[in-house]
Amino acid sequence: MKGMVLDAKWDPKPDYTVSDWEKKTGKAITGNAIWHNPTLEVREWPDPKPGPKEVLLEIQACGVCGSDMHFFETDKDNYILYPGLTKFPTILGHEFSGKVAEVGKEVTLLQPGDMVTVEEMIWCGRCIPCRNGYPNHCTNLEEIGFTIPGAFANFIAVDEKFCWKIDSIAERMGSEEKAYELAALTEPTCVAYNAMFERAGGFRPGHFVSVMGAGSIGLAAMSTVVAFEVSPQRRELAALVGADFVYDPREVPAGEALMEHSKGEGFNFHVEAAGVPEITIPEMEKALAINAKVVQIGRAAKKVPMYLEAFQVRRAQAYGAQGHSGHETFPNVIRMVASGRIDLSPIITARYSLADTVVAIEKSMDRTDGKRIEA
Amino acid sequence: MKGMVLDAKWDPKPDYTVSDWEKKTGKAITGNAIWHNPTLEVREWPDPKPGPKEVLLEIQACGVCGSDMHFFETDKDNYILYPGLTKFPTILGHEFSGKVAEVGKEVTLLQPGDMVTVEEMIWCGRCIPCRNGYPNHCTNLEEIGFTIPGAFANFIAVDEKFCWKIDSIAERMGSEEKAYELAALTEPTCVAYNAMFERAGGFRPGHFVSVMGAGSIGLAAMSTVVAFEVSPQRRELAALVGADFVYDPREVPAGEALMEHSKGEGFNFHVEAAGVPEITIPEMEKALAINAKVVQIGRAAKKVPMYLEAFQVRRAQAYGAQGHSGHETFPNVIRMVASGRIDLSPIITARYSLADTVVAIEKSMDRTDGKRIEA
C-alpha cells in the first residue's frame, strides 16, 4: 500500500544523554533532542495484517494535527520541533476514521463493514498506571503515527479495543462520507475534552471560559467563551463553532480583554491550547476569577514563569493534561456529535488525496486556517 | 399596601409532637402536621420599612411555585400539603424581581433604581452551618413567602446581601419589563442548578440526562435530555426549552424508555423534580448507567423503597438537594440568561395582576401548564 512516511536521522544532540531504554527500543523520549534532518514523502509501505485481536481498517479520513507539522518543521540545528515520544521511519496520521475490512479471529466487538474512529494512544492495559486507571500514562505506550504506523495510508491494523463505533454519527448525518470526516475530528476533540472535563473537572454553566489558541471551543457551549488566536482565518472559524468573542492576542492584551468581558471578576476557566504557556499564562494570571482553573493542553519544552502568589490570592489551580483515552471520553464525544450538540464540520477547511498529503502538511505549516483532512 | 395573604390555624395533628422550638417561634417544622384549614386572599398588609442594611423593593414580577399551591391545597383532614418550614399568616411569593425604591443607611452595594432578583432563603451567615459554607442549611433560616412576608405584594424589604443585580439581563433583552419577568425565574432555576451542579456535581458533555417532572431542563443543554411529565401542555414546554424527548410516564414506562434511548447503556444523570420519588426512583433504578447519579429535588414526606443492590452493581449515587443559596449559584444562573445561553421565557404561560393572584394559584393547581407570574 501507500503511506506518507516521515524519516529522520537518529543523531542525538551533544548535550542529550540517551537512556538505555531509548537505545533498546529505538524510541526517542525527547524527539527534538534526537531526530535530525527529517524527510517526508508518500511511498510504498508493507500491507498490514491484523493479529488475532486486531481489525484491519480501510482509512476513510485523516486530519492534519499540529504534531504532524512539528515532525517536519525543524529548529535552527535542523532537529524536529516535536518534543515527545517518537520512532522513525513511520507513517504519520493519527486523527482518523475507517471502515473495518477484515477482523482477526479473536475479535468479538466488530465485524467487516463497521464504521469506527480510533484512539491514538496504544495503552497496554497491564502496567501499573493502566491498572490504576491512567491509560494516558501507560508505561508501554505506543502512539499511532508517532512510534508505529499511522493513518495517512490506505490501511491500518489496530486492536479492536481502541476502536469506537460511529454508526450514531452516520445516522444523524445521513451520509457515510460526512460521518467519516466528522469522526476524524474525534481524537483532537477528545484531547480537549480529556483536558477540560476529566483532568480539570470542567466548569459550571454560566462560567466565563477563555481559550488561548482556537481549539474545540464548541465544547464550552454553556458559558461565555473568549478565544485568542493569531490567525485571522482561525478567528473566523472559532466564531463559527461557538466562541462569543475572538481576538488577536498581538493586538488585544488578553488579560485586559478578559477582565473587561467579566466586568472585573476574572475568568473561571482558562484553556492553554496555543503551546506558548510562557506568553499566555502570565496573561491568564491577570484575569483569574476566584477559584479559577487553568488547564495546559499545548505542549512546550519551556519553563513558564508563574506567579503562584496570584494563584493563592485568587484560590486558583493549574492542571497538566495529555491524551484522550479512558474516563468515558471517546463515547461521550461521539454522543455529542451524534446528538447534534456540537458541529465541528466548519473547521474542516481543505481536503486532500493521499498522494497530496505532503502538500497538506506543508500548507498547514502557515497555521492560518482550520483542519486539513485526507479523505 | 396590598398582599396575597395565606392564613391557617395552628392545630397540630394528634400524633405530632410539637417541639419546644416550634412553640417558641411559632414556626412549624412540618407544616403538614400543624396548619389546618388554610385561607387565601389579597388584603391590606402594613408597609415594610427597610432596616439599616436592607433595601425596599418595589415588586415587578413574581412567579407561582409548586409550594404556593401546596400551602393552599389540603389533605383529607384539611391540613396543608406543604411538608416544610412555615409560619402563618404571611404573604406568599418567593420567585421574584423588583426595583430598589429605598435603601437603608448602611447599604453599600445597591442604590435606588437598581434592578434585582432575590434569594428566598434568609440565611444568617453566623451559625455553624453558615460558617461551614452551607447557607441552605442555616440554623436560623427564615424563608421569604414561607415564614416571613413574600412578594405577591407591592413592596418587600430585604437585606441587600440577598439581592443580585440583573442589569446584564436587561441589557441583553433591551426591555426592563422582559428582564424583570425572566429574572423572576432565577430562584427556581437556581434550585435546579444547586441540585444538579453544586450538590450532584453535574454531568459531562455527552451524558444522557433524564428529568422526572419538567423542570429547568434548559440547563442540560450539552446532553441528551429525556423528560417525563403528566401534563400535555408542560410536555410541549419541555420540548420548547430543550428536552430532546418528552413522554407521559403513565403511558410510557420511564425505565424502559430510558434504556431504549441509551441503547441499553442506561442514563448518566437522573433528576427527580416530580415530587413522587416512590414512583419515579424505581423507574430510574431500571436505567442506571455505570456511575450514574440520581438527584432528588422534589419534596415528599414518603419512604422510598430503594434497591441499593442496583446502586452497588451500577456504581451509582444519590444526592438530596434543597435550596439555591451560596456556591456561586445565583450569579452563574444570571450570567447564563444574560449571555443568552438559556431562554426560559417560553415557560411563562400566564400573567396576572396582584389583585388576581389567588386566581393564579387556583389555576396553577391543575398542574397542566407552565409558570404563572404576577407582573
Add this chain to the structure above:
Amino acid sequence: MKGMVLDAKWDPKPDYTVSDWEKKTGKAITGNAIWHNPTLEVREWPDPKPGPKEVLLEIQACGVCGSDMHFFETDKDNYILYPGLTKFPTILGHEFSGKVAEVGKEVTLLQPGDMVTVEEMIWCGRCIPCRNGYPNHCTNLEEIGFTIPGAFANFIAVDEKFCWKIDSIAERMGSEEKAYELAALTEPTCVAYNAMFERAGGFRPGHFVSVMGAGSIGLAAMSTVVAFEVSPQRRELAALVGADFVYDPREVPAGEALMEHSKGEGFNFHVEAAGVPEITIPEMEKALAINAKVVQIGRAAKKVPMYLEAFQVRRAQAYGAQGHSGHETFPNVIRMVASGRIDLSPIITARYSLADTVVAIEKSMDRTDGKRIEA
C-alpha cells in the same frame, strides 16, 4: 491437587426467568434464584497450568469471606444465600496470597519466588466499562472463587496483571509467613477502601465516622469512629484495630448513640458493611451531619425504605459500592500495611489447614469472631 469445592444444583426458582446469557454461560446472575442444595468438600481437582500471560501461584494463605458462608448457607427453600454472580462447581477462596511457582512465556512483571496478593475480580480490560475506567463493572467479569476456581487449594493460575507484589510488607514484618497472612487481608480491605475512598470520596480529618458491621475500620484512623456489631468478639476486635467506641446495635439504638457522640451534629460518614441496610440505614438517617455520606458495601437483595427528605434537609448523599479493582486501590492498601499505618493482624483469630477448610467455613457461620484463614 486438592481444593475445597462447592457444588450445587442448577434449579431455577419457579418465579425466576433464566436469561439467555445465563443459559449460554452457565453463570447465574442471581445465585440465590438458581443454585439449590449446596455441598462443600475438600477433594481432588485438576492441576492448573499457567497460560502465556499467567503465573502459577502456590497458595500461602487464604481468608474466609462472608460470601464463602453465603454459598453454603441456604434459605428456607434450600437455595444458597449469596445473591450475585456464581458458577458451580468451583473451588472457593478469593482473599489470598501466594508465591510465584512458574511463569508463562509472555510474563514480564513477575518471576518465580515473587510474593504476591491477587485481585479477585477478573476484568477483561477490553469491554466498554473497562475502557471507561470501571473495571469493577466489567461486562466479561469472572470472579475467583465465585465463577472460576479459587484459592482454598494448593495452586492457582492467574494473569500476572491481577497480581500485586508484597515484598514491602515482608520487609516490614521480617517474616514471609506473617507477610502472606497479612497480604491475604488485602482484598477485603480493598473492598472497604474502594467503597470509602474511591466511591464515596473519603472523609476529612476530624469527621465523625460510623461503621455498621465491624469492617476494616482501621482505615478511618484520623477521625472519631463508632462501630456497631452484634458479636461481642468482633466488638473487641473492632476496638483493637481502631474504633473509638463499639456497641451492640440490639442494645444501643445506633441513631441515638451517634447523635450523642457528635453532640447533636450528626455523623459525617456512615459505612454499611453489615448487609442489613433495611435496618441500619434508617438509623443512619437519624444521625446525618450536614453534608453526610452513606456508603453501602454490604450486599442484600432487599428494598430499603429510605426517607429522601432527610437526605435533602441534611444535604446528604448515598453511594453504592462493589469491588476493589482499579483506581490505585491495591497499591495504596499495600503501602499502608508496609508503612505500618494500619495493622489488621489482630483480626485473624483462627488458622486452618487446607484439609480443614470446610470446618473453617462452618465455624465462621456463627459470625462471632474475626477472620479465619487457611495458611
Add this chain to the structure above:
Amino acid sequence: MKGMVLDAKWDPKPDYTVSDWEKKTGKAITGNAIWHNPTLEVREWPDPKPGPKEVLLEIQACGVCGSDMHFFETDKDNYILYPGLTKFPTILGHEFSGKVAEVGKEVTLLQPGDMVTVEEMIWCGRCIPCRNGYPNHCTNLEEIGFTIPGAFANFIAVDEKFCWKIDSIAERMGSEEKAYELAALTEPTCVAYNAMFERAGGFRPGHFVSVMGAGSIGLAAMSTVVAFEVSPQRRELAALVGADFVYDPREVPAGEALMEHSKGEGFNFHVEAAGVPEITIPEMEKALAINAKVVQIGRAAKKVPMYLEAFQVRRAQAYGAQGHSGHETFPNVIRMVASGRIDLSPIITARYSLADTVVAIEKSMDRTDGKRIEA
C-alpha cells in the same frame, strides 16, 4: 492595657503605584512595597470595648507566626519583608485563644467564661466572594494582627462568629492551661488543613506525602511523609509529630530523596510550606507521581520557573491556597485535637510573658526551632 505594637512608616517604594483604595483605607495591599523602617515594642494601647455582636476575650495564649517575623525583618532598603495586606500601627498576634470576659448585647452563642480560639480572617459575609462560599477571599477582609489589633495583648474584641469553642480540648487535656496552649495552634493548623484538604482535595490513605518546610505534618498521619527543613531542631520536631523521614534539603537533593523513598514512583502529594517555591517546586517536579498534587501554602513574591510539560506527562496539578476560614475547617481541626488524633504540643518549644514578646519575635527570627507562644 498593654500590647506588642508594630509601627512602620508609610513610604511607598518609587516604582510602586499606590492605588486609590490603599490611599483611602490606609491599608497596603503589598506591604513590602510601602512599609518602611519597622519598630516593635510592648506599650500601652486603649482597652477594647465589645460591640453588640462582639465578645471581649482575655487572651490566654498566642503563638508567633512566620508573618510576625516578616513584619519586623526588612529587605536591603529597610522595607518589611511581608508581602501582603497590612495596616500599621497595630498590635501583632493572630494565633491565639482566650476566655470570654464580656459579651455584647446581641451575642447568642457565647457567654462569659467560655473558652475559645478565633479565626484571624475577618470576613464580612456580605460581599460577592463571601456569598459564593469563599470567605478566605472576602473583598472587605480585615486580618487580626495585620490590619486590626491582634492578640499579643491582654484583651481583644471580636465578633462572636469568628470564635470556636474549645471545651472538647479542655475535657481531653484535663487542664485549661494546656487547652489554651494547644488551641493557639488551631489557626496555623487550619491554614495547612485548608490548603491540603479544602483546596487540594486531600490525599488517599497510602499516598506518599512530601512536605517542604516542617509544617503541621501530623495531619498526614495515614501516609508516608517525608519532610525537608533546614533547621536541625525543626527536623527533630517534625519527626516527633509524625514525619517518617526528615532531611536537610541543602544536604539531600529533595527530588532524588523522594524518588528513592517511592522506589521511582514519585510522591502523590507535595506541600510547599517553606515559602521558597522557586527552589522547592523544581525539586517536586522531579518526583511527581502520576496524578500528583502540589499545594502552595508559603507566600513569596517570586516568579517560579515551572515546567508544565512535567505536569502534563505526569497528570499533575497545582493549587494555590490561603486562609483558614469556612469549609468546616476550624471545627474539624478542633475535633482532631479533642479526639487525640493529633498532638501538636511538642512543637511548642518556648513560652514568654507579654512583656517579653519582642524577644520572642527576635528569637524566632533565626528559624531554628518550633512555635514560641505567649501564655
